[in-house]
Amino acid sequence: MTASRPDPAAVRTVTCAGTGVIGGGWVAYFLARGYDVVAWDPAPGAEERLRHLVDVAWPALTGLGLRGGASRDRLRYEPDLAKAVAETEFVQESAPEDLELKRRLLAEIDEATPLHVVISSSTSGYPMTDMQVKCAHPERTVVGHPFNPPYLIPLVEVVGGEQTDPAAVAWASEFFTVAGKSVITLEREVPGFIANRLQEALWREALHMIAAGEATVEQIDLSITDGPGLRWPVQGPMLTFHLAGGQGGMAHMLDHFGPSLKAPWTRLEAAELTTELRDDVVAGCEREAAGRSIDDLVAERDSGVIAVLRALGRA
Amino acid sequence: MTASRPDPAAVRTVTCAGTGVIGGGWVAYFLARGYDVVAWDPAPGAEERLRHLVDVAWPALTGLGLRGGASRDRLRYEPDLAKAVAETEFVQESAPEDLELKRRLLAEIDEATPLHVVISSSTSGYPMTDMQVKCAHPERTVVGHPFNPPYLIPLVEVVGGEQTDPAAVAWASEFFTVAGKSVITLEREVPGFIANRLQEALWREALHMIAAGEATVEQIDLSITDGPGLRWPVQGPMLTFHLAGGQGGMAHMLDHFGPSLKAPWTRLEAAELTTELRDDVVAGCEREAAGRSIDDLVAERDSGVIAVLRALGRA
Numbered sequence: 001m002t003a004s005r006p007d008p009a010a011v012r013t014v015t016c017a018g019t020g021v022i023g024g025g026w027v028a029y030f031l032a033r034g035y036d037v038v039a040w041d042p043a044p045g046a047e048e049r050l051r052h053l054v055d056v057a058w059p060a061l062t063g064l065g066l067r068g069g070a071s072r073d074r075l076r077y078e079p080d081l082a083k084a085v086a087e088t089e090f091v092q093e094s095a096p097e098d099l100e101l102k103r104r105l106l107a108e109i110d111e112a113t114p115l116h117v118v119i120s121s122s123t124s125g126y127p128m129t130d131m132q133v134k135c136a137h138p139e140r141t142v143v144g145h146p147f148n149p150p151y152l153i154p155l156v157e158v159v160g161g162e163q164t165d166p167a168a169v170a171w172a173s174e175f176f177t178v179a180g181k182s183v184i185t186l187e188r189e190v191p192g193f194i195a196n197r198l199q200e201a202l203w204r205e206a207l208h209m210i211a212a213g214e215a216t217v218e219q220i221d222l223s224i225t226d227g228p229g230l231r232w233p234v235q236g237p238m239l240t241f242h243l244a245g246g247q248g249g250m251a252h253m254l255d256h257f258g259p260s261l262k263a264p265w266t267r268l269e270a271a272e273l274t275t276e277l278r279d280d281v282v283a284g285c286e287r288e289a290a291g292r293s294i295d296d297l298v299a300e301r302d303s304g305v306i307a308v309l310r311a312l313g314r315a
Numbered sequence: 316m317t318a319s320r321p322d323p324a325a326v327r328t329v330t331c332a333g334t335g336v337i338g339g340g341w342v343a344y345f346l347a348r349g350y351d352v353v354a355w356d357p358a359p360g361a362e363e364r365l366r367h368l369v370d371v372a373w374p375a376l377t378g379l380g381l382r383g384g385a386s387r388d389r390l391r392y393e394p395d396l397a398k399a400v401a402e403t404e405f406v407q408e409s410a411p412e413d414l415e416l417k418r419r420l421l422a423e424i425d426e427a428t429p430l431h432v433v434i435s436s437s438t439s440g441y442p443m444t445d446m447q448v449k450c451a452h453p454e455r456t457v458v459g460h461p462f463n464p465p466y467l468i469p470l471v472e473v474v475g476g477e478q479t480d481p482a483a484v485a486w487a488s489e490f491f492t493v494a495g496k497s498v499i500t501l502e503r504e505v506p507g508f509i510a511n512r513l514q515e516a517l518w519r520e521a522l523h524m525i526a527a528g529e530a531t532v533e534q535i536d537l538s539i540t541d542g543p544g545l546r547w548p549v550q551g552p553m554l555t556f557h558l559a560g561g562q563g564g565m566a567h568m569l570d571h572f573g574p575s576l577k578a579p580w581t582r583l584e585a586a587e588l589t590t591e592l593r594d595d596v597v598a599g600c601e602r603e604a605a606g607r608s609i610d611d612l613v614a615e616r617d618s619g620v621i622a623v624l625r626a627l628g629r630a
Contacts, residue, residue, distance in 0.1 A: 153542060182537065184534050217599020218603050223508075223551070226497035237539055
């Protein structure tokens, strides 16, 4: 019989295993949110690099507002993995993206970590089903995929593997939410999760364009920073196209421009615009709009874009 | 012998032909930048809708800062196309995306507009080569593709067609720059230009994910607004990956993660990562960094993302 999981809101101590750019970013974030953080990384010089990373991030985190009690003094570097997880209440693994390495490390963490503790991986692409295979207790292993830098970008994508207990997924989602993150809980494993798939589609198209001499690196970046990128912190791609349909919204957009989906604008083949997909997308936009009219959404977008332009000194 | 083109900085009067969401946005923008604007649109009730659009946008434009002399009173609605262009110094066409309609309209505009005046189309996808075929003077027709809303998003993509005089492309790029836009001048016609290709790749991947039940509309939008979308107004996708490579930058990123480009993360087939493409991408990132170290770029990204978060009330 093991102890039951702690209340996600009562967690005080977390362990970060692996403290490179992503793991170190997690350390900075958890410290700023007032946790005791135990850090472990076997690389030579890792502690010094970690403390440097935290020091560099700290002014920004202070500016954004620390939680009560937050302090860099609450970071403890622990060279022994078993000791690093022995008294923790949550583990975030951020080892390099190497499947075999992650399998072995997760198994080691699993062996040394009290059974009631959830173990989360920062992997940006491996399904937990593939990573949890060597764990004696895979039921408490989840993916908690952050975005760089984890101390600033709110998104965390949470998803379990085949052997994961859905209760562990729910616990992790609640814990990240309590910790101040913006959480997407995936119902099923999708390679690359959600945001990375979208980001990768854009990145691949960009590489094709550069390879074909259609655009330079600088033009690609400028086309985003001065174009659609200004809208995306305010409204995502779906709501963006909801507004592109004018007063008719997404329904008009799909019914009117559906055929041009087939135009050879990207190397990515268009999805078949079935009635079902059309209805799903329209319904999703309407749920998201939650009663706000197109005019309301346009006003929100405009004030958001203006705020972004001003904030970046580009007004 | 025709009069030579005006100095782009001396232009005072522009004509907007077609005043829907995009064309009306152009009208609002040009008014805010202190131009006299002549508007034409054959749709019933177009003038009333246009004046409403301008009125709705005006507080935002005022907040961002009007140019000296800017006034809504400098909008003249003209129901006769020939009269609307007779004394103009620049024409921006924003008719619906219908190739035949644009061909006919551009030919009509061309016929009535003084020969020294550049005629620009807002088309979001048609190459000017295909649109200028009915023009008697196709040499002064260019694409000037804006982003919605044109009165807030700085980007304009400028490109000519096969029959366009490169001097007309250069003139349009200079005019838009003087008018306060952020201009990308394309060397060659690419269907969808640059930003739309990237945006469409993302949008198509999103539709595939919805169709496959891998994500909901809301999850897709949240994954962008709370994830990579927060970085993109600050640094585009190429610089984003330049930083993902740690101190080694894009070179390390491509050399280290190149193989994972082949991972099945999107429906878009990966570009072949040839040595040439690798070197082009690395060199482009270095040009863009312009001597700034990875640490400098990280600091810029972080302060930018923080400014965006604060501006949107999400800090």
